[in-house]
Amino acid sequence: MTTESSSIIIDGKLVAKKIRDEIASEVARIKDSTGIVPGLAVILVGSRKDSQTYVRNKKKACEEVGIESFEASLPEDCTEEDIIKHISDFNSNPSVHGILVQLPLPQHINEEKILNAVTIEKDVDGFHPLNIGRLAMQGRDPLFVPCTPKGCMELLHRYNIEIKGKRAVVIGRSNIVGMPAALLLQRANATISIVHSKTKNPEEIIRQADILISAAGVPNLVRGSWLKPGAVVIDVGINAVDDSESPRGYRLVGDVCFGEASSVASAITPVPGGVGPMTIAMLLSNTLSSVKRIHDLK
Amino acid sequence: MTTESSSIIIDGKLVAKKIRDEIASEVARIKDSTGIVPGLAVILVGSRKDSQTYVRNKKKACEEVGIESFEASLPEDCTEEDIIKHISDFNSNPSVHGILVQLPLPQHINEEKILNAVTIEKDVDGFHPLNIGRLAMQGRDPLFVPCTPKGCMELLHRYNIEIKGKRAVVIGRSNIVGMPAALLLQRANATISIVHSKTKNPEEIIRQADILISAAGVPNLVRGSWLKPGAVVIDVGINAVDDSESPRGYRLVGDVCFGEASSVASAITPVPGGVGPMTIAMLLSNTLSSVKRIHDLK
Ligand SMILES: NC(=O)C1=CN([C@@H]2O[C@H](COP(=O)(O)OP(=O)(O)OC[C@H]3O[C@@H](n4cnc5c(N)ncnc54)[C@H](OP(=O)(O)O)[C@@H]3O)[C@@H](O)[C@H]2O)C=CC1
Numbered sequence: 001m002t003t004e005s006s007s008i009i010i011d012g013k014l015v016a017k018k019i020r021d022e023i024a025s026e027v028a029r030i031k032d033s034t035g036i037v038p039g040l041a042v043i044l045v046g047s048r049k050d051s052q053t054y055v056r057n058k059k060k061a062c063e064e065v066g067i068e069s070f071e072a073s074l075p076e077d078c079t080e081e082d083i084i085k086h087i088s089d090f091n092s093n094p095s096v097h098g099i100l101v102q103l104p105l106p107q108h109i110n111e112e113k114i115l116n117a118v119t120i121e122k123d124v125d126g127f128h129p130l131n132i133g134r135l136a137m138q139g140r141d142p143l144f145v146p147c148t149p150k151g152c153m154e155l156l157h158r159y160n161i162e163i164k165g166k167r168a169v170v171i172g173r174s175n176i177v178g179m180p181a182a183l184l185l186q187r188a189n190a191t192i193s194i195v196h197s198k199t200k201n202p203e204e205i206i207r208q209a210d211i212l213i214s215a216a217g218v219p220n221l222v223r224g225s226w227l228k229p230g231a232v233v234i235d236v237g238i239n240a241v242d243d244s245e246s247p248r249g250y251r252l253v254g255d256v257c258f259g260e261a262s263s264v265a266s267a268i269t270p271v272p273g274g275v276g277p278m279t280i281a282m283l284l285s286n287t288l289s290s291v292k293r294i295h296d297l298k
Numbered sequence: 299m300t301t302e303s304s305s306i307i308i309d310g311k312l313v314a315k316k317i318r319d320e321i322a323s324e325v326a327r328i329k330d331s332t333g334i335v336p337g338l339a340v341i342l343v344g345s346r347k348d349s350q351t352y353v354r355n356k357k358k359a360c361e362e363v364g365i366e367s368f369e370a371s372l373p374e375d376c377t378e379e380d381i382i383k384h385i386s387d388f389n390s391n392p393s394v395h396g397i398l399v400q401l402p403l404p405q406h407i408n409e410e411k412i413l414n415a416v417t418i419e420k421d422v423d424g425f426h427p428l429n430i431g432r433l434a435m436q437g438r439d440p441l442f443v444p445c446t447p448k449g450c451m452e453l454l455h456r457y458n459i460e461i462k463g464k465r466a467v468v469i470g471r472s473n474i475v476g477m478p479a480a481l482l483l484q485r486a487n488a489t490i491s492i493v494h495s496k497t498k499n500p501e502e503i504i505r506q507a508d509i510l511i512s513a514a515g516v517p518n519l520v521r522g523s524w525l526k527p528g529a530v531v532i533d534v535g536i537n538a539v540d541d542s543e544s545p546r547g548y549r550l551v552g553d554v555c556f557g558e559a560s561s562v563a564s565a566i567t568p569v570p571g572g573v574g575p576m577t578i579a580m581l582l583s584n585t586l587s588s589v590k591r592i593h594d595l596k
């Protein structure tokens with residue numbers, strides 16, 4: 001099969017690999033010169049298969065770059081106090097430089113309360129409202145930027161895509177992707193618009209975007225005809241759609257009709273292999289920044 | 299002189315008066331039933347004429363609604379520690395329910411450090427990054443919303459202007475007006491775009507706005523031809539322009555060419571008499587919410 005494509009395919013897998021290599025050498029350098037080993041703690045509650053997979057992948061990625069990983073696995077029926085106890089231990093453990101609570105948490109747990117328990121100095125997910133507030137404010141800097149939006153920005157940077165003065169549209173306004181992505185684009189001096197489920201005629205705005213970041217979680221939401229010719233498209237969506245030809249019975253697609261879009265956009269991320277691999281790379285990067293900040297290393 | 303005008307003039311002075319009356323009766327009710335008197339503390343550093351005027355106006359507005367006002371005036375050459383000492387005292391003073399640091403502070407003072415010293419429970423200005431973070435996040439609520447953007451929203455509400463599903467454009471992205479105004483419009487389910495000094499062809503986006511909030515501080519920036527017919531215009535700008543006919547040698551105008559705009563917009567705020575009077579009214583309103591939250595009153 002041949003696909004007609006005029007776009008540059010933004011290779012997140014390759015960029016993420018490069019970043020992980022860079023991190024591995026930095027980690028080795030720090031260890032050699034100071035003896036300090038960066039540490040990342042993950043808290044997993046319950047036994048969701050997908051969460052277990054994510055946690056396993058994170059541990060594996062840590063090992064590969066020399067970051068020590070810590071894990072606390074709690075049963076589905078644990079209490080908020082149990083989780084907070086573990087967070088407090090990690091907060092005060094000097095070998096731990098980043099703490100991550102795998103979401104979603106079970107229904108009976110107050111997510112806000114749990115996330116607020118992570119000390120802001122080790123909030124490598126960047127989800128603490130104090131970090132988000134600083135991200136939103138001029139003249140302030142967050143200690144950590146949420147991993148997925150940070151990964152989107154990193155792709156734009158590594159492909160030398162100019163952001164300043166450009167029109168940028170973000171689809172989605174979630175706390176973990178859409179909203180921080182929009183704030184980051186604005187910090188880089190793009191003019192931002194944010195599309196969400198209550199937006200009327202989204203295609204009218206999307207067609208004005210020089211840069212589009214889509215994080216709606218809706219397969220094939222964005223058609224080729226919705227894009228400005230030459231736009232740069234970062235597709236965060238990871239959506240399972242039925243596919244009888246696949247051994248698993250489904251395949252993963254983004255929010256953007258890739259086939260249509262790739263003949264209109266100047267550059268586009270594929271799904272999978274675009275933003276996906278960047279998220280873990282940025283988690284490692286945040287853990288590295290954290291150890292450097294805590295120990296005042298260069 | 300007659301001005302042709304098809305717009306509703308949004309009368310901020312009248313609305314603010316009404317709100318102050320509402321607050322006065324609530325304050326009286328609380329005092330009668332519980333003996334509690336709401337208190338607002340203002341910290342003024344240095345002797346800027348404009349800051350002194352603002353502080354005087356705030357005290358006067360407090361008195362008129364029955365809110366007790368506290369003031370700490372510090373000399374221009376005071377230290378950060380001096381200011382923080384006063385903030386700490388107000389933080390722990392049970393008669394004080396709101397604390398406001400009059401900006402700008404002298405050059406040698408770190409504004410961020412000072413503002414962060416105000417306990418979030420009494421941050422009636424809503425400038426604490428934790429409040430801004432919560433404002434930006436879905437599923438979180440700030441304890442206080444910054445007064446000027448809150449005043450803009452209140453004007454839209456009191457004039458029954460629908461926000462949900464509308465295109466809203468905010469000019470300006472400052473921490474105290476533009477950025478929180480955009481976040482508030484988004485929370486009300488508008489689709490927002492944010493224009494700033496790096497935006498190219500701002501008129502193209504502004505022309506799409508059903509609701510425009512302008513907070514650029516640039517006189518006559520927005521021309522009538524930049525507006526969509528029927529748009530609602532909230533002009534936050536307060537700009538002094540030379541006027542030899544005025545006894546003071548200048549007059550105040552907004553960011554929007556009022557004459558041109560008022561024949562295109564469906565509703566518009568004048569300057570002065572639009573957003574201006576709302577800011578202090580919202581400060582009183584935040585102080586009232588604070589006393590109610592602290593004492594768990596209805
Ligand atoms: N690559 C990666 O590593 C990651 C990928 N993802 C993927 O990104 C996507 C988004 O994730 P997340 O932000 O957590 O999802 P959420 O469900 O939390 O947010 C989705 C957002 O999209 C908006 N939206 C939903 N439907 C539409 C529509 N038809 N038109 C316009 N806007 C719409 C929603 O609007 P409203 O606010 O009005 O409801 C909401 O703001 C998912 O596919 C997820 O799997 C997420 C995290 C990491």
Ligand SMILES: NC(=O)C1=CN([C@@H]2O[C@H](COP(=O)(O)OP(=O)(O)OC[C@H]3O[C@@H](n4cnc5c(N)ncnc54)[C@H](OP(=O)(O)O)[C@@H]3O)[C@@H](O)[C@H]2O)C=CC1
Nearest residue numbers: 446470471472475494495513514515534535536573574577
């Ligand atoms: N009614 C009231 O009670 C109040 C009124 N005001 C008034 O509101 C106005 C804004 O105040 P404030 O937010 O503190 O001001 P700031 O100077 O902090 O912010 C101005 C914002 O406008 C943007 N801007 C400047 N020039 C242009 C331009 N030509 N085109 C597009 N955007 C532009 C700037 O962009 P960039 O970020 O790129 O620099 C910046 O984001 C002022 O006139 C002020 O007096 C303020 C507070 C209260």
